[in-house]
Amino acid sequence: xxxxxxxxxxxxxxxxxxxxxxxxxxxxxxxxxxxxxxxxxxxxxxxxxxxxxxxxxxxxxxxxxxxxxxxxxxxxxxxxxxxxxxxxxxxxxxxxxxxxxxxxxxxxxxxxxxxxxxxxxxxxxxxxxxxxxxxxxxxxxxxxxxxxxxxxxxxxxxxxxxxxxxxxxxxxxxxxxxxxxxxxxxxxxxxxxxxxxxxxxxxxxxxxxxxxxxxxxxxxxxxxxxxxxxxxxxxxxxxxxxxxxxxxxxxxxxxxxxxxxxxxxxxxxxxxxxxxxxxxxxxxxxxxxxxxxxxxxxxxxxxxxxxxxxxxxxxxxxxxxxxxxxxxxxxxxxxxxxxxxxxxxxxxxxxxxxxxxxxxxxxxxxxxxxxxxxxxxxxxxxxxxxxxxxxxxxxxxxxxxxxxxxxxxxxxxxxxxxxxxxxxxxxxxxxxxxxxxxxxxxxxxxxxxxxxxxxxxxxxxxxxxxxxxxxxxxxxxxxxxxxxxxxxxxxxxxxxxxxxxxxxxxxxxxxxxxxxxxxxxxxxxxxxxxxxxxxxxxxxxxxxxxxxxxxxxxxxxxxxxxxxxxxxxxxxxxxxxxxxxxxxxxxxxxxxxxxxxxxxxxxxxxxxxxxxxxxxxxxxxxxxxxxxxxxxxxxxxxxxxxxxxxxxxxxxxxxxxxxxxxxxxxxxxxxxxxxxxxxxx
Amino acid sequence: xxxxxxxxxxxxxxxxxxxxxxxxxxxxxxxxxxxxxxxxxxxxxxxxxxxxxxxxxxxxxxxxxxxxxxxxxxxxxxxxxxxxxxxxxxxxxxxxxxxxxxxxxxxxxxxxxxxxxxxxxxxxxxxxxxxxxxxxxxxxxxxxxxxxxxxxxxxxxxxxxx
Numbered sequence: 137x138x139x140x141x142x143x144x145x146x147x148x149x150x151x152x153x154x155x156x157x158x159x160x161x162x163x164x165x166x167x168x169x170x171x172x173x174x175x176x177x178x179x180x181x182x183x184x185x186x187x188x189x190x191x192x193x194x195x196x197x198x199x200x201x202x203x204x205x206x207x208x209x210x211x212x213x214x215x216x217x218x219x220x221x222x223x224x225x226x227x228x229x230x231x232x233x234x235x236x237x238x239x240x241x242x243x244x245x246x247x248x249x250x251x252x253x254x255x256x257x258x259x260x261x262x263x264x265x266x267x268x269x270x271x272x273x274x275x276x277x278x279x280x281x282x283x284x285x286x287x288x289x290x291x292x293x294x295x296x297x298x299x300x301x302x303x304x305x306x307x308x309x310x311x312x313x314x315x316x317x318x319x320x321x322x323x324x325x326x327x328x329x330x331x332x333x334x335x336x337x338x339x340x341x342x343x344x345x346x347x348x349x350x351x352x353x354x355x356x357x358x359x360x361x362x363x364x365x366x367x368x369x370x371x372x373x374x375x376x377x378x379x380x381x382x383x384x385x386x387x388x389x390x391x392x393x394x395x396x397x398x399x400x401x402x403x404x405x406x407x408x409x410x411x412x413x414x415x416x417x418x419x420x421x422x423x424x425x426x427x428x429x430x431x432x433x434x435x436x437x438x439x440x441x442x443x444x445x446x447x448x449x450x451x452x453x454x455x456x457x458x459x460x461x462x463x464x465x466x467x468x469x470x471x472x473x474x475x476x477x478x479x480x481x482x483x484x485x486x487x488x489x490x491x492x493x494x495x496x497x498x499x500x501x502x503x504x505x506x507x508x509x510x511x512x513x514x515x516x517x518x519x520x521x522x523x524x525x526x527x528x529x530x531x532x533x534x535x536x537x538x539x540x541x542x543x544x545x546x547x548x549x550x551x552x553x554x555x556x557x558x559x560x561x562x563x564x565x566x567x568x569x570x571x572x573x574x575x576x577x578x579x580x581x582x583x584x585x586x587x588x589x590x591x592x593x594x595x596x597x598x599x600x601x602x603x604x605x606x607x608x609x610x611x612x613x614x615x616x617x618x619x620x621x622x623x624x625x626x627x628x629x630x631x632x633x634x635x636x637x638x639x640x641x642x643x644x645x646x647x648x649x650x651x652x653x654x655x656x657x658x659x660x661x662x663x664x665x666x667x668x669x670x671x672x673x674x675x676x677x678x679x680x681x682x683x684x685x686x687x688x689x690x691x692x693x694x695x696x697x698x699x700x701x702x703x704x705x706x707x708x709x710x711x712x713x714x715x716x717x718x719x720x721x722x723x724x725x726x727x728x729x730x731x732x733x734x735x736x737x738x739x740x741x742x743x744x745x746x747x748x749x750x751x752x753x754x755x756x757x758x759x760x761x762x763x764x765x766x767x768x769x770x771x772x773x774x775x776x777x778x779x780x781x782x783x784x785x786x787x788x789x790x791x792x793x794x795x796x797x798x799x800x801x802x803x804x805x806x807x808x809x810x811x812x813x814x815x816x817x
Numbered sequence: 818x819x820x821x822x823x824x825x826x827x828x829x830x831x832x833x834x835x836x837x838x839x840x841x842x843x844x845x846x847x848x849x850x851x852x853x854x855x856x857x858x859x860x861x862x863x864x865x866x867x868x869x870x871x872x873x874x875x876x877x878x879x880x881x882x883x884x885x886x887x888x889x890x891x892x893x894x895x896x897x898x899x900x901x902x903x904x905x906x907x908x909x910x911x912x913x914x915x916x917x918x919x920x921x922x923x924x925x926x927x928x929x930x931x932x933x934x935x936x937x938x939x940x941x942x943x944x945x946x947x948x949x950x951x952x953x954x955x956x957x958x959x960x961x962x963x964x965x966x967x968x969x970x971x972x973x974x975x976x977x978x979x
Contacts, residue, residue, distance in 0.1 A: 442871050682855055727857030765873040768910065769903050770863040770963070771856060780854075780866055780873040788854040788866040788873050 146191040148427065149183075150236050154229055155493065156180045161225050162496050168217040178204070178211050184232065194352055196235045199246050203228050206253045215257045223504065224253050226497070286372040287350055290322075292340040294364025299335055302361060308341065310357045315347035344372065430523070433484055437671075440473075440480045441763040444671060447473045448760065448784035474761060477671050484524075488566045488575070489517025491526050495537055499562060502541045509548055509559040510541060516566035521573055525665060528645060529575070532638040536577045536661050537562060539635070544581030544659055554656065556580065572647075572664045572690075572744065572795070580658040584651075586610045593619065611651050615639040646778060648744075648795055664744065666778070666795065674762035674781070676789065677740060677753040680729030683789045685762050685781055686751070690742045690794040697737035697752055709804065711739060711750050719801040719808075720750030723792075726776065742794045749801030751792070760784070764791060824922040829954060830897065830914035833885040838947065838954045839899065841920050845909065848896040862966040867911055869898055876911040882962050883938050891915075902960045910963065923947045923954065941965075 160177035167173060181204045189197035207225070209215045228249050235246070289311070293304060308319055322340040326332070347353070351369060358367060447469050454466035492514045499512040521529075545551075545560035552558050563578040586607045593599045593613045605613075613619055617636040642649055647665035666687075674685035695713070697720075710717045720739055723729075734754040741750050762781040771777070778793035827838035828847075846869075853865040853876055865876040876896065880887050893916040900907050924947075931943035942965075944958040 445871055682857070729857075767873070768875045768908050769906060770875045770877075770908070770910070771859055771866075774856065774858055776858070777856075782868050782871060782873065785852075786868050787852045788868050790854070790856065790866070 143191055145427075146187055146193070147236055149187060150196075150232075153180045153184050154233055154236075157184075157229050158226065158497050159493055161222050161229065162500055164217050165219055165222045165500070174211050174217065178207060181207065188236075189351055192355065193236060193239075194355055195239065195246075196232060198352075199228075199235060199250070200232060202250050203232075203253065206250070206257050209257045218256075221253075221256055224249060224256060226500075228253060285346070285348060287345045287347060287369055288372050289343040289345055289350070289354060289367070289369050290340065291343075291358070291367040292325075292365055293337045294361060295336050296364070297337045297361065304337070304339070304341075307357055308343075311343055311345065311354065314350050314353045314357075315345055317343050317345040319343050340366075433480075436480055437484070440477055441671060443473050444477060444761050444763050445782050445784075449786065452784035477761065481671060484522050485520035486523045486526050487517055488519050488521055488526060488529075488573075489514075491530055491533065492517050492564055492566075494530070495533065495564060498534060498537060499541065502538065506542060507547075508541065508545050510545065511559050511561045512564070513561060514564045519566035519568060519573060521566075521665070525645060528641060529663070529665075532641045532663070533564075533575070533577070535635070535638050536663075537564065540577055540579035540581065540659065540661070544579040544583075546582050550582075554582075569664070572666055574662050574664050576660050576662040578658060578660040583655040583657055583659055584611050584614070584653040585655070589613055611653060614651075615649070646793070646795065648799070664795070671761060671763050674760050674791065675740065676757040676760050676783070677738075677751075678755040678757055679723045679727060679753050680731045682727065682729070683757065683783065683787075684723070684753075685760065685789050685791045686740055686742060687762075687791070687794060688759060690744060692741045692743050692748065694756055695739050695741065695750075697739050710808075711741075713741065713748075713750075716748075718748050718750050719805045720752055721797065721801055721804070722752040724752070724754070742798065744795045744798040747798040747802045749798045751797060762791060824924055825928065825956075826920065827923050827954075827956070828897065828920050829918040830895075831916040831918065832880050832883065833915060835883070835885075836918070836949075836952065836954045837879070838921075838923060838956050839897065839959065843899045843901065843959070845898045845900060847917055848898060848911070850890050850894050850896065860966060863910075867896065869909070869911065872909065874898065874909050874911050876913065877963065877966075878913045879957065879962070880913070882942055882957075882966060899959070901963050903963045908963070923949065928956065 157177055157180040160173055160180060164170065164173045164177060181200055185197050185200040185204060188194075188200060203225075210217050210221070215221070231246050231249055293302060293307075297304070311317060312319075320342045322342055323338075325340065326338045332338075354367075354369060358365065447466075451466050451470055454463045457463070495514075496512060499510055502508070503510040540562055541560075545562070546554070546556075548558040551560065561580050563576070565578075566573060566575045568574075589610050590599075590605070593610070593616070594601050596619060598613060598616050598619060599605065615635045615638070617634065619634065619636070639649060642663055642665070645665055647663055650662040650664065651659070652662070653659040673688040675688050675691055677684055677686060693713075695711070698711070709720050709722075711720050712718075718741060722737075724733060737752050737754065738756050739750040739752050740756065741748055743749075760783065764779045765781060766779055767774070767777060775796045776793055777790045778796075779791045780788050781791055783789050825838070826841040828841050828844050829836055829838050831837070848867075848869070851867050851869075853867055855865055856863070859865075861878070862881040863875045863877045867874050867876045878887065890913070895914045895917045896911045897914050897917065898909065898911045901910055902908070927949065928945045928947045931940045931946055942958055942962050943955055945956040947954045947956065
């Protein structure tokens with residue numbers, strides 16, 4: 137077991153806290169007087185400050201400290217949480233984010249944000265507060281300063297410290313300047329004389345220090361040595377029990393008064409609170425969730441996959457055996473492994489709400505920057521998707537939402553003129569649909585303008601001037617590389633990520649994009665993504681000598697291919713399924729199967745989105761658990777297959793890509809319709 | 818092929834009437850023939866998939882690249898599982914061998930660059946030719962072969978069917 141990098145742990149925690157802070161601020165904007173919201177925002181700030189200082193992010197800590205100080209006035213009801221304040225607070229949050237993620241990229245905007253914040257909140261109340269955190273300025277009237285806290289500092293210098301000219305005596309001298317202290321030298325690492333290298337530092341020091349808040353000062357002392365050295369600073373324990381508010385470590389104090397305990401005195405006792413706060417955070421995360429590196433989950437998934445394959449073999453052997461005990465065990469194991477499979481896959485699944493909540497901020501900013509009133513509605517947050525997929529969806533969705541707001545929604549005046557409410561609505565929803573998840577972004581804007589798209593496409597040379605295209609085909613052009621219809625490129629769209637990139641990302645996830653638009657009523661873009669789970673339930677079919685797996689979730693029903701369909705195989709390839717015409721494709725044609733077809737052909741009807749297609753096979757073998765294995769680079773150009781799996785007898789079977797096959801069926805249907813209407817005309 | 822190390826440790830195998838040498842370090846294992854799953858519409862060079870210890874691995878047939886006859890497998894046929902770089906990405910693949918001979922050291926001094934002319938095969942697919950036991954051993958450039966052949970698409974039957 138390797139210990140995770142504490143800095144990374146802090147970053148992860150800070151990310152979550154910042155998200156929490158952001159959603160708190162956004163909620164606060166709608167609901168400015170809600171004390172719970174204000175308190176939870178305050179708590180998030182406080183925790184970031186505490187653990188930031190603990191992990192050496194002093195700049196973060198001091199910035200957040202200022203931020204918190206100012207925000208404290210809101211908490212005390214001295215300043216209202218106005219939209220302006222929220223806007224600055226959001227900027228401040230972004231600044232903290234930069235400080236944590238890419239400290240080298242952070243400029244000096246921090247001070248100006250603080251200035252604005254201070255000016256807005258009070259003007260005069262906290263004029264003395266400058267860059268250096270001055271705890272006394274926080275709440276001069278609160279409890280007297282708790283001086284004389286004792287700390288134990290232990291440090292070892294890098295081995296080559298002397299070589300580089302460090303003088304430990306000077307360092308000790310500097311520490312002594314922080315406060316009264318007792319220095320002990322630890323000599324246990326000094327080797328026998330023969331092994332002693334006079335140029336190496338073997339000593340370590342323990343300093344019992346009496347000071348208010350020595351963390352920052354100590355950091356300064358060791359500024360140039362931090363990389364190679366061990367340093368620990370802990371409050372001396374016999375004192376830490378006295379004045380601590382009982383609920384500091386409580387991860388979620390619910391009532392407002394318990395929080396009131398925490399804050400102003402806490403600012404004073406910052407140093408110690410840090411340690412406490414940290415344990416509080418740790419307790420919180422162990423009780424509710426556990427951080428596990430994604431690779432370990434992948435490994436677990438692989439193992440479960442192997443187990444499922446082994447179990448399939450056992451089941452097959454048991455089926456041929458007459459041994460009752462063996463059969464019982466095989467059944468038991470089947471049940472267990474399928475349970476284990478579901479649990480393991482469940483671990484990787486994350487509700488898409490984690491992603492949706494990020495977009496609230498986006499819409500908020502868009503609304504402000506474009507001066508459009510927007511209502512942002514999300515549904516289906518509980519829909520779960522594989523974590524890796526969720527991560528890859530973030531950028532495409534940002535782009536789709538941005539486009540919907542920027543190009544889709546009209547300014548309030550035109551909306552009113554068109555008889556619509558002045559506030560535009562953007563709906564983001566996620567829903568399960570068979571073997572897929574459909575995520576849609578709908579805006580009740582003006583809808584796509586086919587004529588304008590056409591003009592733009594011609595101008596950019598994407599289509600020829602005389603090209604005959606249906607409106608639907610024209611709409612698809614927005615996904616073409618090098619296409620942009622915005623009359624003027626705004627700062628928001630046109631940042632280099634085009635719809636073509638969105639399309640490519642979604643293609644890469646084996647998903648599709650549907651586009652529906654109604655002039656004057658709005659546009660809906662729907663992403664359909666396979667629930668790329670590592671293991672799925674499959675239906676095993678045979679075509680010629682080959683066996684193939686169809687994801688069961690996509691299968692609607694199985695029927696026998698009617699005799700008349702066989703005889704007219706050169707004519708129209710449609711089946712009448714309870715009154716609806718469903719196109720069908722013969723897999724043996726697609727796969728160039730040389731052998732004779734079975735006498736009774738079966739049709740497996742699969743669906744994807746709104747489309748359906750019948751797949752004609754020779755035999756339906758049955759259901760199986762399918763461990764999806766990716767195809768190698770050598771076979772990725774074969775669109776009909778989404779992967780391969782290993783069957784109970786150890787042979788490999790290909791998994792059919794239903795989305796692609798349905799697309800083929802639809803292309804056939806469109807072509808057929810075009811031909812028949814063409815003939816009629 | 819490294820002249821400075823002095824010798825190349827290689828697995829020699831037979832494809833039809835030619836002997837090929839493959840760098841032994843890239844070979845993972847040698848398998849007896851296993852059931853091969855045909856991949857419809859895949860290029861003939863990588864027309865199959867096999868199961869190697871729970872892993873789905875593409876099976877390539879170098880005989881396609883070197884325009885050789887491809888008789889049915891017999892009792893000498895083996896599958897050599899190896900790691901090959903395809904467009905810079907290490908990939909596990911199997912290749913069919915009519916017979917696997919042995920692991921041997923080939924003296925670097927005996928390895929020559931493939932002659933640009935007078936050879937039956939595309940010179941880019943051959944890294945070198947070595948003289949051995951009075952005959953020739955061909956050292957194929959597997960990475961090149963897989964990168965070029967793997968991206969070649971068979972005439973798509975899908976459009977025809979649709």
